[in-house]
Amino acid sequence: MAGIRNPLTMSAETVSKYLDMRELIDVVERSLGDLSDKESSGIEQPVRTFVPVKKYQSLLGVMPGYSAKDDALATKLVSVCPQNAGTDIPTHLATILLFEPSNGCLKAIMDGEVITTMRTAAASAAATKYLARDDSKILAIIGAGHQARSHIQALSLLYDFTEVRIWSRTKATATALAHEFGARVCESAEEAVKDADIICTVTFSATPVLQGEWVKAGAHVNAVGACIASSRELSESLTRDAIVYVDSREGALKESGDIIINKAEIYAEVGEVILGRKEAFKHKTTVFISLGVAIEDVVSAKLVYDKYVASQGMQ
Numbered sequence: 001m002a003g004i005r006n007p008l009t010m011s012a013e014t015v016s017k018y019l020d021m022r023e024l025i026d027v028v029e030r031s032l033g034d035l036s037d038k039e040s041s042g043i044e045q046p047v048r049t050f051v052p053v054k055k056y057q058s059l060l061g062v063m064p065g066y067s068a069k070d071d072a073l074a075t076k077l078v079s080v081c082p083q084n085a086g087t088d089i090p091t092h093l094a095t096i097l098l099f100e101p102s103n104g105c106l107k108a109i110m111d112g113e114v115i116t117t118m119r120t121a122a123a124s125a126a127a128t129k130y131l132a133r134d135d136s137k138i139l140a141i142i143g144a145g146h147q148a149r150s151h152i153q154a155l156s157l158l159y160d161f162t163e164v165r166i167w168s169r170t171k172a173t174a175t176a177l178a179h180e181f182g183a184r185v186c187e188s189a190e191e192a193v194k195d196a197d198i199i200c201t202v203t204f205s206a207t208p209v210l211q212g213e214w215v216k217a218g219a220h221v222n223a224v225g226a227c228i229a230s231s232r233e234l235s236e237s238l239t240r241d242a243i244v245y246v247d248s249r250e251g252a253l254k255e256s257g258d259i260i261i262n263k264a265e266i267y268a269e270v271g272e273v274i275l276g277r278k279e280a281f282k283h284k285t286t287v288f289i290s291l292g293v294a295i296e297d298v299v300s301a302k303l304v305y306d307k308y309v310a311s312q313g314m315q
């Protein structure tokens, strides 16, 4: 059996084999509910630590968490290096260390890049399920990287879109992604989001890429890209006029420029909606600000590990 002397090492390829987006949406949805009910779920999750490396404008994030329900203990280490864009190295690299909670032994060292890409889209999909209109037909994506792709994949499982639109800073990346999905490339973000029902902002931009005036009343926005206090993707008018949900209130008050710079009011954690403790307001303009929380990685890593172990006939 794998243990402290021989933890499993799981490559991105292996991890991918055991990840299914539909299953992930359910698991991540449950974890967000549990996060909003720490007392009964027994989740332990401090706000992550980001170490800035100013010389390279990059970050190293340390994201530990424990889910009592899953009896899963893990920490993710994630490098965020925007300057890798356009090279062979992705802008996000991650490793997840999964431990045996009863004795602290390291059970697995797992690539965390695929999990990060997929669980983030799964979290947006879970939020969208509660906050967007059920008859949503037009999806607009601002940005054209890894998260853009996984968001199209996840949301397309839940909605029958008649149109997917993409705008990105570099037309060539938008065009390449649009080609994969038969989506329409737009000339501007404003054109992409006009009359859209669901909008995802998935960029590295430090300043707003989405203006409130462009957003149709009743639309739902997943704001995924601004994860440090000095960056925002949304205009003040949007966060002022929409009903704002977050993944973690504690995290958002420390890390979200969309909340901090815009002085936005948080209505609820999306987990509180999942638990039925706060309203969903499907027919009003809603915004889900996703920073990414460790518990999403913990439950995803446990899922992958358990499936792998079962497939190998291991204990």
Ligand SMILES: NC(=O)C1=CN([C@@H]2O[C@H](COP(=O)(O)OP(=O)(O)OC[C@H]3O[C@@H](n4cnc5c(N)ncnc54)[C@H](OP(=O)(O)O)[C@@H]3O)[C@@H](O)[C@H]2O)C=CC1
Pocket: 080, 085, 091, 092, 116, 117, 120, 143, 144, 145, 146, 147, 148, 168, 169, 170, 171, 173, 174, 202, 203, 204, 205, 206, 209, 224, 225, 226, 227, 290, 291, 292, 293
């Ligand atoms: N909330 C969460 O849980 C998570 C959030 N993220 C965040 O999501 C964002 C996207 O990540 P990912 O898709 O993996 O990254 P990629 O590097 O794959 O893609 C980044 C995208 O952002 C665009 N972009 C980069 N800089 C700017 C800018 N200054 N203004 C406008 N657009 C810009 C790029 O546009 P182009 O190529 O067209 O030039 C590209 O489409 C990042 O900010 C990342 O930190 C990532 C993981 C988890």
Ligand SMILES: O=C([O-])C1=[NH+]CCC1
Pocket: 061, 078, 080, 092, 116, 227, 291, 292, 293
């Ligand atoms: O949750 C996460 O892994 C991240 N959020 C922003 C960058 C990486």
